[in-house]
Amino acid sequence: MNVPADALSPLRPRPEGRALRAEISLGRIARNLARLQKVAGPRGLWAVIKANAYGHGAIPVGKALEAGGAAGLAVSNLEEALELRDGGITGPVLVLGGLRPEALPLASRHHLTVALVGPESLESFARILPEHPVKLHLKLDTGMGRFGFLPSELGECLEGLKALSPWMKGIMGHFATSDDPDRGFSDRQRKTFEACRHQLRDAGLSFLEVHHANSDGILRGYLDGDTSARPGLALYGLTCIPEGHALGLEPAMELIAEVARVKTVPAGTAVGYGRTFVAPQPLQIATLGCGYADGYRRDLGNRAVVGFGGATYPVVGRVSMDYLTVALPLGVAIAPGDPMVLFSGDPKAPHSIERLAQLLGTIPYELTCALHRRLGRVYL
Ligand SMILES: Cc1ncc(COP(=O)(O)O)c(C=O)c1O
Incomplete structure (x- = not known):
């Protein structure tokens, strides 16, 4: 059966008989970014707009955040990144969930930045990147237990990581319990992150971009040294912690x-x-x-x-x-x-x-x- 291409495109915003709409204030999103930027100081913030900007619409929100001075935009996967490029977003776009090696040529053509999420990618990336370069952000698993190099894996991966150093532009971690009033586990993650950075620095690997905290991490002040952050939820004016309300975030x-x-x-x-x-x-x-x-x-x-x-x-x-x-x-x-x-x-x-x-x-x-x-x- 032939399905016309436009049959698959999204419905018109207000087809007859329905009148349902999400009204989204880009001004509020820009003001929420500015509030977070104030807390973060001179550090650039990577704005997380995965899942269609948490339902708010990735393209308009992405453009507003770029205009508001976000260091870059972060999404979950290749499809979301390409949607941004199709929508006219030209600035840095980071794919948080990493990429399979066979997707690197496409990512390279679209100037994407890719998280390097584990030792299993080292060899194939080293083979493909000289011809299909992308910027890499090394992801550390400091306690989330999903993506990232475990601290215990770094030693044996140092040579492989060094081989990727021409493309290695950033390093990142992710907090597992930043919404927890008990700071204990987050503090351990912060220490682990710093220790890993030292180990890598001693091996001659340094990074231009360093980011660890999500929204709650920013609101709780988990911003060590030059380490920047990747807020998502707070940009949309939403929060589950009192510090978010104290900052006056505005639901968008x-x-x-x-x-x-x-x-x-x-x-x-x-x-x-x-x-x-x-x-x-x-x-x-x-x-x-x-x-x-x-x-x-x-x-x-x-x-x-x-x-x-x-x-x-x-x-x-x-x-x-x-x-x-x-x-x-x-x-x-x-x-x-x-x-x-x-x-x-x-x-x-x-x-x-x-x-x-x-x-x-x-x-x-x-x-x-x-x-x-x-x-x-x-x-x-
Ligand atoms: C890797 C990563 N960084 C940052 C964020 C942003 O988190 P939040 O929306 O809690 O600020 C997310 C969201 O789940 C994420 O997966």
Whole structure:
């Protein structure tokens, strides 16, 4: 079957009958970057925009962060890096998850920077890089247990690493528990990172770019010497730790759905799949075109609230694939087309992304990353 190419492209932001959009303030993202830059001092920050900039839209967000003075942009894999290049981003792009050797020629053509994530890559990279050069950032596993050279592996890898020194431009680590009020493990990771750097320096390997901390690491001051950082979540104005709130981070995203239909129901009317909500008195039920297929979690049904006209109202019944339902008292003036706020940009609101994540026992990352590409994104 022939599928026209444009059949696979993302949906129009507002196809008829749906009016769901994430409104994203690039100004807030730029201000959050500036706040973090102030904490980090003269160090350049690598801005993490993997997973479509945590659901905020990689290209516009990447451009705003470049304009705001980020040292570079970091993504998870080759596909995300190429998406940035296709979208006109020309500055440094770091692939955090490393690359298979056979992808190096493509990465080289697109001037990508690649994390070197383990000893298994040394030989093949040394063979391919002279013809297909890319900048490398050596990743150390100081305690995360995923990617990176273990400190115990460095000694036996020194010759292999030295062979890559013409391309070796950076060194990095990643904190496993920077959100933990107990600094103990993070302090151990910091010490390990420094010890590894010394070992490499003694062997004649030095690095122009050094970065270790994520958002929480910056907020907690895990910025040793010249070591810079790679914030993600805080750029979007979200945080799980008190230091983030103290810095005045501004959530960049609001999720808005316009009312598709309003009906008045008598007491005793059940709403939605499973009849999990029954109106205790006459009510207005507003149906919104947003469901779990858009990334609004099913388990927010009968638990979350949405904002409308300066008040909040409960999401009642089950959230379905494309719709959710909100109950309002009879006297509230509401009509199809009226906008309701599903994710609020006010961190203190009961329907802020942080509060909803708490309600669900998860982290804000999961809520924003889950927002489907089918919903419109509007940049303010
Ligand atoms: C390697 C790496 N660095 C930095 C970050 C940014 O972390 P955060 O969003 O917590 O600031 C991530 C995110 O998961 C990551 O995987």
